Structures are given as C-alpha cells and as structure tokens.
Amino acid sequence: MPSTLAARLAKEWRQSGPGYMFLLPWLVGFFGLTLGPTLASLYLSFTDYDLLTSPSWAGLDNYEYAFTRDRRLGNALEVTFTYVLFSVPLKLAVALLLAMVLDRSVRGVAFYRATYYLPSLLGASVAIAVLWRQIFGAEGLFNQLLLVLFGWQGPAWVTHPDYALSTLVVLAIWQFGSPMIIFLAGLRQIPQDLYEAASMDGASGWRQFWRITLPLLAPVIFFNLVLQTIEGFKAFTQAFIVSGGTGGPIDSTLFYSLYLYEEAFANFRMGYASALAWLLLVIIAIFTAIAFWSSKYWVYYEDEAR
C-alpha cells in the first residue's frame, strides 16, 4: 500500500518537517564537526599522544594518572568548584534582581535592558578580560577609587593569590545578561491577576515575591541554574587572559579547562588532556543529574497537577 505510506510520510512531514528544518543547521554542525572529534578524543584518552608522533595505546594509564598521581588536578578541581559555587548563585541573584527592576514599564526600559545586557555580549571576550586586568591591577581603577575614598592602597588584586579568583567571580557576576533576559521572559509569563488578588488580600511585596514570583519562576530558575553551572565548569577565557595564560599566581586561577589546555597544547600531552576532557564531561553530567533529581522537590511546571 505505497499510497498510504506516501500519505503518512506527507502527513508526518507536514507536522514535523519545519521543526527538522530548523534543527538542520545544528544537526549538520553536530554530525559534520562535533561528533567526529568527540569520538576521536575518547579514543585518544586511552593513548599516549604528543601531537608530533602517532598516538600509542596506553590503556587506562591516563585515567590512573589523573586519579592517583596528578599533583595539580586536585587544585584545578578545587578552584573550579569554588568558582562555580560562588559565581553561579550570585550571578543568578543579580540577574533576577535586575530582571524584576526592568520588568516594570518605565520610560526607556528597552534602552536599560539593552544596556544591562551589554556586558554579557562582551563578557567572555578577550578585550574585557584585558580590561579587568587593568581595573584590578596594582594601580588600576579599583585601587585608585579605594585610595580616593578611603585613603588605602590596595594590593594588585588580579595577581595576588588570595584575591585573584574573587576578581574572576566578580567578572562572572557582571555577565548576568543572558540569565536576566530569560528571567524577564519568565516574569512576563506570570499572570498579573495573581498579584492583584494577593495585594487585595493584603500580601506585602516581599510575601508576593516568595509566594508567587519564586514558585512560578522555578522552571526558569532551574533552566538558568543548569546552564550557568555548565558554563561555570567550562570557564576558560577570563582566567587565561587575566592570569597571562598561567593560571597563576600559584595556580590560584588554574581552572579545570585551563589546566586541560595547558596539558594539551603547552605540555603536548594530548592523550592525557583528552582523558581530562572526558572526566570534565562526567563531572558536568553528574552535577546536571543532581540538579534534575533535586528539581522534583522544588520545580513545578504549569502543565502538571500538584
């Protein structure tokens, strides 16, 4: 019955075709560019590969080295976890706060939204990282401000092991734009009549925030949380530029991905770096899984019965 098959296909196409068309660019990129190197890196992670000579099979050596003997990996993990732990919640809090401020209809709100989004467009760029280096340097803008306001000469923040990571966290927080935009959209979805009813019942603004805004925004918060956590684990550019490519001082900004990069392209241990990349994938997967598991306790979607 070819005619019915054709009809079924035609119907299927009418239903899902445009969807696949929209997916096409991503699919082409994934199968054409991403999948091959990804599989290759899985193979390379079981080899000894210095880029100049052919890879030789090493079995689980790379993973064994990572787990038992690598002196710097523990530190890289600690730095990365610290960074994620502080930068993600703080960034989300700032993003939500500003989204709520910008949600009001005041004159020129579109302009403010664009302005506040700007740092995110520039954020991960080399130029901003260079700028950061200047602002938080020994005679940077920040220290000059401290000098004028408090008469106190601060240290060179970006190159002091006690503060370098903090400056990167601040830089991350400053890039609140993309979660802010998503929060804004989420806020728009909350029915206004809920607020009207609540204020009619005499609920304070604070109470409305906790009882209406936060619960109804939970799916969006969850979405932002997962995306920003993944971003945080992958952070590279800022640390690379601010530390002059060293992850210093004293490895205090040696992010996981920076260490991975150094092993691959500076120490020519591509096999080991591939193993590190896969370990990072597993770490991110675990954290994402934890987030999903925990979400059933705090995230409610509108289409499910409570």
Added chain:
Amino acid sequence: MSVRLNRRQFGGMVGGAAAASTLASVGAFAQAGDSVRLIWWGNPDRDRRTNEVIDLYMQKTGAEVVPETYGWGDYWQKLATQAAGRNLPDLIQMDYRFIFEYARRGQLAALDPFIGAQLELDDFDENQLASGRVDGSLYGVSLGANSMTHVYKKTILENLGVALPDPTSWTNDDFVAMGNELKGKLPEGMYFSQNMGSLEPRLEVWVRQRGKALYTDDGQLGYDLQDLQDFFAFWKDLQDQGLTPPADVQAQDASQKMEESMFVTGRSLFGFIHSNQLVANQNLVEEEIDITMIPNQDGGEPGQYLKPSMLMSMAESASNKEAAAELMNFFVTDPEANDILQIERGVSGDASIRERLIENLTDTETKIIDYLNVVATHVGALPPPPPKNAGELDRALRPAWDAIAFEQISVEDGAKDYYDNAVEILERA
C-alpha cells in the same frame, strides 16, 4: 518568546547544550599549492622586517611565499597542532629548546644535502652552525646569536652619579650593594631590580656560575637542591630588602610580554632580557637604556653563553625542498635581505654580512654588538639541549617562586617541592 516548557522538552535542551559544547576541535588549513610557507614568532617590528624580505624575494625571483606569524605564547601550540595535522609550513623558525624534539621525531629535514647547492654557508661561523646540529646532521641554520643579559636605565644611573662596576667581574654582592646605595633615590614606584626568582634562564646562569647546568646530557637535572635553595634565597632576600617589587606587583608580568615587564612599565631600574631584545625594549622605554653582564658569584665560572637566538628549519614534509632551501639561503646570506633584517633576530653568523651590517647600525644596535664582543671573551660552552618536558619545568618555576614570594612556603620547602616535582616531570618524559 515563550519559556513554557515541560520537563521532557527541557531535558532534551539542556542535554544537547552540554554535549555539544564540552569538546571542541581544531581545524587545519588547506595546503597552499606550489608556494613556500614560512612561519615565525615575533613582534610587530620583526613582522614588518620579515614581510619586507619576503616581498623582496618574491620580486626578485617571482616565487610565491606565504607568511604566517604568531606571538611566542601561541606559536608552539600552533606548530604542534600543524605537525599533528601533517600540515607544517615548509620553513619554520625554530628555537634551541625545541629543535632536538622536532628533529628526532622526524618532523624536520636534514639540511646537509643542500649545503653547497642552494645553501651557501662558507662564510658561516662554525660555532653558530654547531647549534643547529642534531645527532651529527644540520637541522637548523642560526638566524643570529644573542646572550642573556641585564638591561638597565643608563640615564637614571648617570643622573644619580653612580657608575657601573667592570661588567666582566662584578658580583652579586656588588649588585646588592648598588641596590642599597640607590635605595630611596630612584623615581617613585621604581625598584632597583625586577625580581628574577621565577626566570629559568636566570637560574641557568646561576647554576652555570657554579660549574653546573640546568640539565645533563642524558636529560637529568644538572644542579643540586642546594643551588636552587640559594637562588631562591637570594631573590627572596632582595624582595625583603625592598630592592625588588613586592610579590603581587612583580606577579603582574606573568604573561612575559615585553610591554608588561617591570623594566618597561617603569617599576625597575634593572631587568633581564636577551641581548637582541634591546632594540625593542628601547622603543618602549623613555630613558636611554643599555645592557651589561649578569653579576657573577664569588670566584664563579662564566654563567652566560652565546646561543642561537633562533634558527630556521625545514619541514620534512616540505613539498618543494629546493625552493624552501633557496628562500632559507636568501634570509641567511643575502646582503639586501639582511640590510632589512639587521640584527633584530640576533647577530648574523655570516662573516661578510656581519661586516656589512656593522657600518650602518644605530647606537642601540651597536650596544648589542659591543656587549656580545665582551661576552664572547667570558662565556662558557653551549649547554646540552634541554630534554623533553623542559618547557613544563620552565613554566613550573613561576608558581614555585610565587609561593615563596607570597610567603605561603619557606624558601627551603619551596625549593624542595620544585626540585622533587622537577625530577618527577623529567621521569614522566
């Protein structure tokens, strides 16, 4: 825009985003046809000179040359990636640190077959040629000699009425004494010297003065823990005395870019450079600067040596080796080409070129020649080539020093940590 998602749709989105972005790849460029590809690391000045020589060559011969250039920091990553993709440029600016590794792994072509044919090296200094030999074959032609050196702001010293002692015999004690004499007299924010505790070349001079070396012929560490301890102690002492910048200020030069060095940014009177970098440094510093020998230890041996500042090598994969050899020859022996290059890469090993150049040098360039003439009478032999993983040791010295400078660890423990770590890294090679 709607963000109403149910749990299932959302899971798909996040999963996809995570998978797609964790692992990235590096693409290779297509091989150029019949042309010769040349790659070098440099700075704007060097790039300008090199491109001019290339233009001259193309004009004269009608050959096609494809140039490619990066900063030192990105260069070796780029080169290794190209080697992995079997896409190395035909001619490669090479460093003494890496030539053995690349040659022994079959990435470089032996140049002996071209000598006397395309390559005319009759006038070439034998010592400089030797620096390009690996296991008896020539794998690189030196583009010039240089030596490590201390650079200082001559104008400031003269204004303070302080004379530099005899550079061939001054000692670390003289150096520190001068620092103490100048303390409080230097311009605001300027310290006596850059702190060199994190610089491997400075450590190398230190151990050579004690008759040792960074590495032995068979790739082991060539110095003792005590040597390293003394080295760190010396620089920590200078920092404590306020003769070098505080740790957080000094750490701002971590990128090792010339523009960010303590010397160029006006934070130190003395700095550490390689002699061919004097011209570029002078371009960035207001005062007149000059170079001098690195102070010795009491009764020490010569710590410095003349080394090839860089070499030119040919890739084994070069499609037209004769054409590549001709371009290499043009760089090394052509008078007009060298009129453009001058001594930016170091002083040429070709005697006739050297004579020709000396007549037209600027004052700053003359200082380099004078310096190398002094050093030449007080140098030791070229050290054994660094083993594999030496680059990692070089980089590891900075965090090791910083831990001491920021007083997170004592000099003794910090030195021991680095030393043990270094032994381990060399074993891993």
